Amino acid sequence: MAPSSLLLHFSQRRLSHSTRGGFFFVPTTLALLTSLLILFYLFTTSNIFFLHYRHQHRQPSLPVEKPGLPSSGGSRTPPVTGRSFPVSLDGAAGSSPVEKSPGVGGPPVAGESGDRGVNAGQHGSGDRIKPRGDHVNSNDVYHNRDVFEKDYREMNRSFKIYVYPHRRDDPFANVLLPVDFEPGGNYASESYFKKSLMNSHFITKDPTEADLFFMPFSITRLRHDPRVGVAGIQDYIRDYVANITRRYPYWNRTGGADHFYVACHSIGRSAMEKASEVKMNAIQVVCSSSYFLQGYVTHKDASLPQVWPRQGDPPNIMSSKRNKLAFFAGAINSPVRKKLVKAWRNDSEIFAHYGRLTTRYSDELLGSKFCLHVKGFEVNTARIADSLYYGCVPVIIANHYDLPFADILNWTSFSVVVTTSDIPLLKRILKEVSSDKFSMFQSNVMKARKHFQWHPSPVDYDALCTVMYELWLRRSIVRVPLTASFGSN
Known part of the structure; x- marks a missing residue:
């Protein structure tokens, strides 16, 4: 090969290698520069790099004092007869000033968290910032004091319950009517609810203005009635629902979605097995309220507090030496x-x-x-x-x-x-x-x-009134398609 040809050959090979290297180097450099620019942008605009620093050096927020609400030393409102009562949210003597809580936080699910002590290990002021920027004081006893107070006033003013009527000479008057004595025992909440409700201004005798319909049978008293007993409760409930669907039009309008019953004894969880429309559609206000209990539907149904009734306040609550x-x-x-x-x-x-x-x-x-x-x-x-x-x-x-x-x-x-x-x-x-x-x-x-x-006649914000609020939250009527099986058991 001639010298000139060899020179040309090696020049072309060198140019080819440098060109390929250049094509490789340029996009790599551009990608690196782009990555650096993205990281710089994130560093200067994002909270990611400052989260740890802010968490350790954040100053605790001061509680926001809420004007306009009554102080904690307010007295109890007297019993009510046939009218709504004034609202006084805090009634505990010697408690701290009311704090504002604009945001709503979710309740703890008992035993659901994997953390050790769901809320025992929290330190600091208890304040947090909601994603939308609202300041929330998680130390307040209410999720949202303002919302609760406003809604409670509306509930107290307008909420109406129609109770299916039963005569005093009814063979099961002992099961259907309020007791004429002071309820007692572990399941007193069931009897207290009915007794207090019937003495309240929430009752209406006009079903056309009712928000909800109450089926007043008592699971506890059915359990102790020798004519029924534990074995006969399911049949009794089935026949009761069939009876009201024949005599009244209200159940059939909604498939029972605007009806409710109250049960504190645990036998109530199986009482509806032969009246599945009650279990699936009606509101169950029960003490045995578990997220994993068959037949209990969270948010449709409501948790009733199990309360052993006591009169008055115990002495030395705050001054007791708790050793x-x-x-x-x-x-x-x-x-x-x-x-x-x-x-x-x-x-x-x-x-x-x-x-x-x-x-x-x-x-x-x-x-x-x-x-x-x-x-x-x-x-x-x-x-x-x-x-x-x-x-x-x-x-x-x-x-x-x-x-x-x-x-x-x-x-x-x-x-x-x-x-x-x-x-x-x-x-x-x-x-x-x-x-x-x-x-x-x-x-x-x-x-x-x-x-x-509980009180024989309701007192503002007591157990009856708070259950009423829970029912008021569930008052919206869901129209359930009716089937031939309803009331036919």
């Missing part, structure tokens, strides 16, 4: 209670007792900082209401409990919710609650307790 860290006493009728007693029965700070107490139950509640609500046969017991009544912070150990009034009350502000699997860590969880946090819990206990008290 015990936590207290439980009761029958060992569930694996959860067995686990609790096994773990803590010999502890010097957590008093976990089974069998009959040698001391007064009330003294133990008054002498403990935390009182344990532990699942028995059902998720519900009267121990939450007991705790609130005696000023003791409730600790809820009952997985999947749809807590009473969860639409209204911010349970994380006055209780500790613990998963059953964390029972061995219970002492550690409770000891992590600072003195300031405990003071906040106890202050809110005093504000929440009025919602768990």
Whole structure:
């Protein structure tokens, strides 16, 4: 090959290599520069790089004082007869000024969280920022005080209930009419509801103006009636629904979606097995309210607080020397209670007792900082209401409990919710609650307790009125297509 040809050949090869390298280098450089520009943009505009710094150095927000609401020292409103009553939201003596809570937070699901102590480990002011920028004080006893107060006024003014009428000479008057004595026992909420409702201004005798229709049968009294008993409750309910569908047009308009009944005894969860339209369409106001209970539909149905009735206020609630860290006493009728007693029965700070107490139950509640609500046969017991009544912070150990009034009350502000699997860590969880946090819990206990008290004639914001509010939230009528099976069982 001639020298000139060799020179040309090697020149072309060199040019070819440099061109290929250049084509490789240019896009790589552009991609690198683009990535650097994107990172620079994110660094200067995003919160990602500053989140840790802001979390550690954020100053606690000051509570926002809300003007215009009454102070906490207000007195109870007298009983009502045939008219709505004035609103006074805070009625606990000696509580802190009302704080504004513009945002709505969700209630804790008892036992749903995988964290150790759902709300016991929270520190700081309890304030947070909602995604839309609203300031929320999660230490308030209500999710949204303003919304609740406004809606409560409207409910109190306009809400009407029609009760299916029954004569005093009805063979089952004992089941259908209010009791003529003071209700008592573990399932008193069922009788108190009917007794208090019939003495309230929510009752209307005109079904055309009714928002909801109440089927007044008592599951507890059916259970104890020798003509019915546990075995006959399902047949009784089936026949009752068939009877009202034949005699009245109201059920058939909605398939029962604007009807409700109340049951506190756990037998109520199976009482509707032969009246499936009641279980699926009507509102079930029940004590045994579990997210995993067959037949209980969250948001359609409502959780009724189980309350052991007591008269007046106990003495020395705030001044009691609460020397015990936590207290439980009761029958060992569930694996959860067995686990609790096994773990803590010999502890010097957590008093976990089974069998009959040698001391007064009330003294133990008054002498403990935390009182344990532990699942028995059902998720519900009267121990939450007991705790609130005696000023003791409730600790809820009952997985999947749809807590009473969860639409209204911010349970994380006055209780500790613990998963059953964390029972061995219970002492550690409770000891992590600072003195300031405990003071906040106890202050809110005093504000929440009025919602768990029954009265023969309703008192503003008591248990009856709060259940009425829960029903008012569910008052919208859903038109259910009727089928030939309705009322034919």
